[in-house]
Amino acid sequence: MNTANSSFQFLYLARLHSRKRPTVLVDAAAMLAKTIDKQIEVALVGPDEGEESKVRQQILDTGTSDWIRIEGPLQPGSTLDRMRKASVYVLPSVNEPFPMSVLEAMSVGVPVIVTDSCGLAPFIAESGAGIVSDSSVEALSAAMRRFVEEPGLRASAAAAAVGLARERFSMYAVTSQLEDVYQSLASSTAGQAPSPVQQMLKGRGGPSPTTDKLGGEYGEQSQQHHGCHDVNQFWHRAEAVAEVPALGEERVVVLNVELGFPLVLQGSAAAIWELIDGTRTETDILMELASAYSGADEPSVAQQVRNFLAGLAFHGLAASCDTPGNDGGSRY
Structure with missing residues (x-):
């Protein structure tokens, strides 16, 4: 298939790792090409983690080298431009709990195809931001075919993808959801002496302009975050982050001085930020927050905290690693 004038491109942007199943995409695309007349192309972008040689052989075996290509890893900060x-x-991939690359694609209006074991699958299916299929080659190929043959589907899914990313998974949306969870629990502790964490969770105002600007679109982060979320890794503040306390202990402004995007954290968001010091894992953070309340909905809280930490990582404000250590943020 000659793709010199092709305008329809399927993109895979993730590590070339067996868990991500890039060879399955090659098989699905090869199957698709036999059933359509339109020209398509498939681009696989990402660092090799053991599967590149297999993918290249699969491309040769399926005779798709004219229109399936491997582009290699991207430079940090280039993800969104490539997505567009x-x-x-x-x-x-299967059993993907919180794929950052899917969120990035949706944030720039690119529809997505994921398997039904993906943690984002229910949201994608409900909103119409893409197609959720089973993990078989046949199902993935059928999903790809629908997008090629139904232009209206792609247009509606693109609009839904942007809406889902901004309204459900943007930084401000996640912060608001997390705040709502804790505010709903606050009444159960009425009359008790507030803990330091509870004091930081008090009060909630409207979004600042900088919060809206930052929360409306996912940041351009390196591909190290495009993978499985490990609750046992230690969270620390990024080295290039500056912090300015505001309005007492209930609000703080954080800024990645290299990227230049400020974010106002308050309420539960500020509480979580205070706990990110390089010595706590996600599990530790959850335990400390949960101890401030009785009767907390643990799964709901855990998901909101996970979303918030992922958002901080997206914007270059925090990161996780395998060993504990001092955070690199600066306070002014």
């Missing part, structure tokens, strides 16, 4: 060039984003 794609027609549809495909992530064939």
Whole structure:
């Protein structure tokens, strides 16, 4: 298939790792090409983690080298620009709890195809931001075919993808959801002496302009965050982050001085930020927050905290690692 004039591109942007199943995408695309007349292309972007040689052999075996290509890893900060060039984003991996690359694709209006074991699958299916299929080659190929043959589907999914990313998973949306969870529990502790964490969770105002600007679109972070979320890794503040306390202990302004985007954290968001010091894992943070309340809905709180930490990582404000250590943020 000659793609010199192709305008429909499927993009895979993730590590070339067996868990991500890039060879399955090659098989699905090869199957698709036999059933359609339109020209398509498939681009696989990301660092090799053991699967590149297998993918290259799969491309040769399926005779798809004219229109399936491996582009290699991207430079940090180039993810969103590359996403915007794609027609549809495909992530064939299974049991993916919180794929950052899918959120990034949706944030720039690129529809997605994920498997039904993906943690974001229920949200994607409900909103119409893409297609959720089972993990078989046949199902993935059928999902790809629908996007090629139904232009209206792609247009509606693109609009839904932007809406889902901004309204459900943006930094401000996640912060608001987390705040609502804790505010709903606050009444159960009425009359008790507030703990330091509870004091930081008090009060909630409207979003600041900088919060809206930052929360409306996901940041451009390196591909190290495009993978499985490990609750046992230690969270620390990024080295290039400056922190300015505001309005007492209930609000703080944080800024990645290299990226230049300020974010106002208050209420529960500020409480979590205070706990990110390089010595706590996600599990530790959850335990300390939960201890401030009785009767907390643990799964709901855990998901909101996980979303918030992922958002901080997206914007270059925090990161996780395998060993504890001092955080690199600066306070002014």
